[in-house]
Amino acid sequence: MPLPTIDDVRQAAARIKPYVHHTPVLTCTSLDHMAHAQLFFKCENFQKVGAFKFRGACNIVFSLSEADAQRGVATHSSGNHGAALAHAAQLRNIPAHIVMPHNVPQVKRDAIAGYGAHIIWCEPSQADREATVKRVVDETGAVFAHPSNDALVIAGQGTAALELLDDVSELDMVLAPIGGGGLTSGLALAISACSPRTMVAVEPAGADDAYRSLQSGTLQPSVNPQTIADGLRTSLGDLTFPLIQQHVEQIVTVSEEAIIRAMRHVWERMKIVIEPSSAVPVAAVLDKRIEVSGLRVGIVLSGGNVDLASLPF
Amino acid sequence: MPLPTIDDVRQAAARIKPYVHHTPVLTCTSLDHMAHAQLFFKCENFQKVGAFKFRGACNIVFSLSEADAQRGVATHSSGNHGAALAHAAQLRNIPAHIVMPHNVPQVKRDAIAGYGAHIIWCEPSQADREATVKRVVDETGAVFAHPSNDALVIAGQGTAALELLDDVSELDMVLAPIGGGGLTSGLALAISACSPRTMVAVEPAGADDAYRSLQSGTLQPSVNPQTIADGLRTSLGDLTFPLIQQHVEQIVTVSEEAIIRAMRHVWERMKIVIEPSSAVPVAAVLDKRIEVSGLRVGIVLSGGNVDLASLPF
Numbered sequence A, B: 001m002p003l004p005t006i007d008d009v010r011q012a013a014a015r016i017k018p019y020v021h022h023t024p025v026l027t028c029t030s031l032d033h034m035a036h037a038q039l040f041f042k043c044e045n046f047q048k049v050g051a052f053k054f055r056g057a058c059n060i061v062f063s064l065s066e067a068d069a070q071r072g073v074a075t076h077s078s079g080n081h082g083a084a085l086a087h088a089a090q091l092r093n094i095p096a097h098i099v100m101p102h103n104v105p106q107v108k109r110d111a112i113a114g115y116g117a118h119i120i121w122c123e124p125s126q127a128d129r130e131a132t133v134k135r136v137v138d139e140t141g142a143v144f145a146h147p148s149n150d151a152l153v154i155a156g157q158g159t160a161a162l163e164l165l166d167d168v169s170e171l172d173m174v175l176a177p178i179g180g181g182g183l184t185s186g187l188a189l190a191i192s193a194c195s196p197r198t199m200v201a202v203e204p205a206g207a208d209d210a211y212r213s214l215q216s217g218t219l220q221p222s223v224n225p226q227t228i229a230d231g232l233r234t235s236l237g238d239l240t241f242p243l244i245q246q247h248v249e250q251i252v253t254v255s256e257e258a259i260i261r262a263m264r265h266v267w268e269r270m271k272i273v274i275e276p277s278s279a280v281p282v283a284a285v286l287d288k289r290i291e292v293s294g295l296r297v298g299i300v301l302s303g304g305n306v307d308l309a310s311l312p313f
Helices: A006-016 A029-035 A053-061 A066-071 A080-092 A106-114 A126-140 A151-167 A182-194 A209-216 A240-247 A256-270 A276-286 B006-016 B029-035 B053-061 B066-071 B080-092 B106-114 B126-140 B151-167 B182-194 B209-216 B240-247 B256-270 B276-286
Strands: A038-043 A073-076 A096-101 A118-122 A173-177 A198-204 A250-254 A296-301 B038-043 B073-076 B096-101 B118-122 B173-177 B198-204 B250-254 B296-301
Touching: A006 A053, A006 A151, A006 A182, A029 A038, A029 A256, A029 A276, A038 A151, A053 A080, A053 A151, A073 A080, A073 A126, A080 A096, A080 A106, A096 A106, A096 A126, A106 A118, A118 A126, A151 A182, A151 A296, A173 A182, A173 A276, A182 A198, A182 A240, A198 A209, A198 A276, A209 A240, A209 A250, A250 A256, A250 A276, A256 A276, A276 A296, B006 B053, B006 B151, B006 B182, B029 B038, B029 B256, B029 B276, B038 B151, B053 B080, B053 B151, B073 B080, B073 B126, B080 B096, B080 B106, B096 B106, B096 B126, B106 B118, B118 B126, B151 B182, B151 B296, B173 B182, B173 B276, B182 B198, B182 B240, B198 B209, B198 B276, B209 B240, B209 B250, B250 B256, B250 B276, B256 B276, B276 B296
Parallel strands: A038 A296, A073 A096, A096 A118, A173 A198, A173 A296, A198 A250, B038 B296, B073 B096, B096 B118, B173 B198, B173 B296, B198 B250
Antiparallel strands: none
């Protein structure tokens, strides 16, 4: 499969424009003081379904031919991609089959069920997720939509960067969390093509497969990841990894304590709800894992779906 | 003391403009569906110090003569007004003496201390608050800034209505929470003068002194109020009550369960942090305590200061 290009990102932006929110960019004086920098938060927690994943899901669903669309879409997802695909399918009025591990937070299950998707439970392992979705695709003829390693998904996620660059001038650096790499590779692709600045990905130290992959130059799988940032436990793929090698300057890692502290600071100071994955790039700045003094830094807050009944503070 | 007028609100808007945020108005499709109405949320949780109180506090502090200012300001406050006055005083570089009950949430104590104010503890009763602040004023010569029953405070809070009316056309109704009445009387004053629409105040059933006051036509004190909405436990005063009698169409009450449910819905659906007092008018809509079907409804979210270590869900 060829790698997506900036043209794919621009086509995605036009295709999904009727369905997605152009999310706001917020600033916060007290976090700026803590960081000694000017921070511009791209609020994908305010995106539909509460996460950037809706961009890629819409790009897939609204790219399907009429014949393919009628058989529906299927995916495995720990939550946000599943909800996003379910809602995009609902908007096109086609079936969505969502495979998810039985231990995901209640709030995510409820969201997906609320979009009218067909939910299929699996064990919380990558192997069983993939086996189960393969069975569903074989049975239904649905089109498989990978959560990250898919050219249409990557191009869709990249549209957030086009909005950020339109809304904030003269950024020096853009930070985003990295899990499967769909968001980061899409952003990095768009940014390098439109207006080059330093693109940095941030990863939990307890799920540092992308960091190890970039260091070693070969794709390292995520094995038994340990992090509260449940959106970032997955591995890179054969599309996301080369894009990240080409366009991401570095990957830094942050501790669990720094993630929770950063999440709490954003909730308390900015009065917005972000999920742990969103706090990961904030943690890199507040915990001084990367030098940003005096810079204008874009930070992509990837989502806001949390189970309020089980917060880490 | 004469009642404040719309001219006072307009003067306040000009006076505080360099210091306050013009807060955004957010919308939410899923809450609109639940309410069968178009809801426009005026986000004073994004105001400096996390609450609308900063408007009134700035209006007092920046109205003082140079001589008065040097002796500083003093108040009793369960939190937000105290923080607001402390920060406004800090901006003018004058002393702030804040009397507060020893049982307020840690996050509010920390905020006030962070603004460099002098904190004086008291018992959590209205009588001890007032006695303690009187002693402080006698000792320091500071100017007393009442949290709500003050013409400058009322005019300052009313500036939120000017922004809301500027930003959203053709509202049918505006809802706000009512405690001491500073916010509601200021909003109602501004709205009735600028562009009359129905102004409705919402109060916890467990702290329904304003409701009983409006019903009986005489000022009823708040006695042993029982509500999670800690900003709404105080009583109306001799300025706020007549303004509310003149300009507020009705006061409706909501249950504690409805407040907590509404708060949770706003956190989960809008991805913003609001405090229980902010959830009170939302509860009136979601719990069908007032008929809003098909209407365009402004809702003032009064603040976002919560102790994340003790949430009601």
